Amino acid sequence: MxxxxxxxxxxxxxxxxxxxxxxxxxxxxxxxxxxxxxxxxxxxxxxxxxxxxxxxxxxxxxxxxxxxxxxxxxxxxxxxxxxxxxxxxxxxxxxxxxxxxxxxxxxxxxxxxxxxxxxxxxxxxxxxxxxxxxxxxxxxxxxxxxxxxxxxxxxxxxxxxxxxxxxxxxxxxxxxxxxxxxxxxxxxxxxxxxxxxxxxxxxxxxxxxxxxxxxxxxxxxxxxxxxxxxxxxxxxxxxxxxxxxxxxxxxxxxxxxxxxxxxxxxxxxxxxxxxxxxxxxxxxxxxxxxxxxxxxxxxxxxxxxxxxxxxxxxxxxxxxxxxxxxxxxxxHDEPGPVQKPKKDLKIQDGNIEFSRVSFSYTEGERVLKDISFQVKKGEMLAIVGHTGSGKSSIINALMRFYEIDAGNILIDGHSVDTFPENELRKNIGLVLQDAFMFTGDMKSNINLYDQSISEKKLLQAVKDAGAETFIQKLSGGLAHEVGERGSTLSTGERQLLSFARTIVRDPRILILDEATASVDTETETEIQKALERAREGRTTIAVAHRLSTIRNADHILVLKEGSIAEEGTHETLIAQKGIYERMYRLQKGGG
Known part of the structure; x- marks a missing residue:
């Protein structure tokens, strides 16, 4: 402590x-x-x-x-x-x-x-x-x-x-x-x-x-x-x-x-x-x-x-x-970052810009150093790097889970702290590596008891997430009871449910924080198909462990010790023969 x-x-x-x-x-x-x-x-x-x-x-x-x-x-x-x-x-x-x-x-x-x-x-x-x-x-x-x-x-x-x-x-x-x-x-x-x-x-x-x-x-x-x-x-x-x-x-x-x-x-x-x-x-x-x-x-x-x-x-x-x-x-006074909302400010396109952002969890130990990048509606930005390089910290800063030390984060040209909190949460969808499930049935874990989500929309989200096949095999289907923390489901099944939970809310911005790192190849394929469908018309940021899942990203950032070491497309980064190329070669088994 x-x-x-x-x-x-x-x-x-x-x-x-x-x-x-x-x-x-x-x-x-x-x-x-x-x-x-x-x-x-x-x-x-x-x-x-x-x-x-x-x-x-x-x-x-x-x-x-x-x-x-x-x-x-x-x-x-x-x-x-x-x-x-x-x-x-x-x-x-x-x-x-x-x-x-x-x-x-x-x-x-x-x-x-x-x-x-x-x-x-x-x-x-x-x-x-x-x-x-x-x-x-x-x-x-x-x-x-x-x-x-x-x-x-x-x-x-x-x-x-x-x-x-x-x-x-x-x-x-x-x-x-x-x-x-x-x-x-x-x-x-x-x-x-x-x-x-x-x-x-x-x-x-x-x-x-x-x-x-x-x-x-x-x-x-x-x-x-x-x-x-x-x-x-x-x-x-x-x-x-x-x-x-x-x-x-x-x-x-x-x-x-x-x-x-x-x-x-x-x-x-x-x-x-x-x-x-x-x-x-x-x-x-x-x-x-x-x-x-x-x-x-x-x-x-x-x-x-x-x-x-x-x-x-x-x-x-x-x-x-x-x-x-x-x-x-x-x-105890330790609230999360406080919003300073402007009246009626809405997220329209979901364009994201990081402008010289620095961030630390504890004073004097910066995990992000002068980070700048842009990603626009319909584009997919991938973030890769070794453990501790600051990948998840970018997501934490964007989600306003923590206050940044310096710089600015903009959405549609407005500082992220000027949006009402409800507007941010409603328009930013997050899929984590460890998908958390609540005690209840499958349906309540997807709609989180939001009665405004229609049955038709929920079923479409299940289908788009690739979760339809395994849910149909369960006794009761969407009424199937989920154990504490989803203990009755496999890691891949929990991840598919988490993906359905996110896209059923139709967010403008989609964030995947190593969403495929702990799943099998078959589930990874399902998530990749779902991602291809979900990213259309949305701003997408994917923190990736498996580089094979981000080959089609419009832009890739390679982080090293909290700074951007390389950036470009998959092909240009491979041609540079730097950090990304070595990581990709090691994962492919090329030694």
Missing amino acids: LDKHKHLMHPLPQKEVLKRLLVYTAAHKKMIAAAMVLLIGGTAADLAGPILVQIFIDDYLTPRNLAAGALTALASAYLFLYAGSAVMNYFQSYMFQKIALAIIQQLRIDVFEKVEKLGLSFFDQFPAGGLISRITNDTEQVKELYITVLAIFVQNIVFLVGIFAAMFYLNPQLAAFALFILPVILCVIFLYRKYSAVYYAEMSEKLSDLNARLNESIQGMAVIQMFRQERRMNREFSGINQSHHNAWLKSMKLDGLLLRPAVDLISILALILVLTYFGITSFDSPVEIGIIYAFVNYLDRFFEPVNQIMQRLSLFQQAMISAGRVFRLMD
Whole structure:
């Protein structure tokens, strides 16, 4: 990973993360308000129970005042409050969960939209597995934050406030004394957050590394097995897995020390304090048993939400780290080249001109140096050269996948960055060496779910691409299901489908980036026939590996180390006996 992406690994301050997470709640203000009303009502009903019991003990049971009417009313009120609390808590919990799911749904859409807008330079340099980990694992952790953490925090904080209100109602002096418990608990929470943030950040990074290595291994499984690299890959994967395991162990030790045991100890000390207080008080004046019961009950209830909050602090820390990683990705500013479109500018003929174009992927390492050429409508330009000479970089620059360093690229006399992006994409058709197929049927892989493409036009494109014969042999024809990345198809079949996908859109400009490099001779012949039909009336640029496929090109550029070393037709270049002639002779087997 390059230096400019290292900041993506650094955690965001938790205050900033929490503030941004709460921004997502703004769209649900009304439902949150309704849920809060139900929460307060349910909490009040729940906390009123011990007070009713205290009244029963002190006012009726102890003095043996067992009036049937009063006891019936008291029992009815207790049952009504219990039922009301259950109903209100159910609906407030449901509403908080519904809000949480809606928020995480929007967050996933936002992060995916952001990733789609990043330039190809980002995907070239950032591990795919790490990116997938952010969009899936990290957003899943954020979902847990909203569903099982923030909602519980809100509910329990309201519950704690209610408990203190009830305790002050029973005994203001002892309740005020009990407030000193809070700083001790807050101190435990502070220590836990301080150390767990480090451990959970390490865990998230190791999980990202695991996903990246797993993705790489699955993609390159054929190479791994062919070169018998299973043992090495297993060893490296085990090392990363062990690091992730060690980070988990650290967090578990911290949880075991600062979560339940620490809170339980504080709870026992608080209970001893309360009983001691009532014991000392009883020497001077009688103590009402009902108040002791209610106070101990509230004290016990006080530590129940504290325990719930503490137990979810681990989830909170994980989710905050994950949310920070997601927001880092959403904040990353690495878009593709920005268009400066002129109103109503259209590509008419598709004439292309490169004027002294220089380009580099990384600063100071130019892969194209002062490139100039022209190709007009109806003409075919072929670009050849050894590996790393800059052939594909010309295509990347023309397609506006990357911004050029110097010079200008013109289409119909207008700079390429002045066309609306839709106009460029609609009128430039690209066939790559590695034809990518989506999961779905043959038809959807050709029209890409564009309903404006008629069935007649689609079938004609299939025929023109030379894909008709093999599609007819498949069960279901165009409805035949294509596996992930086209795994059920041969390389040649995927290439023919890719060619059909391109020409069905009738682009003004046709680009082939080593489209025949990985196919068999028969498929190459089909693509050559399709190309002859497709290039009529279009501007065509073909990056070629096999020189036999470009003999009929109107003009050929030979690149060497990012510069044009030779140019001309096939015959003139052969006569020059230079780089092109040597390459052609070697491919023909002439030594």
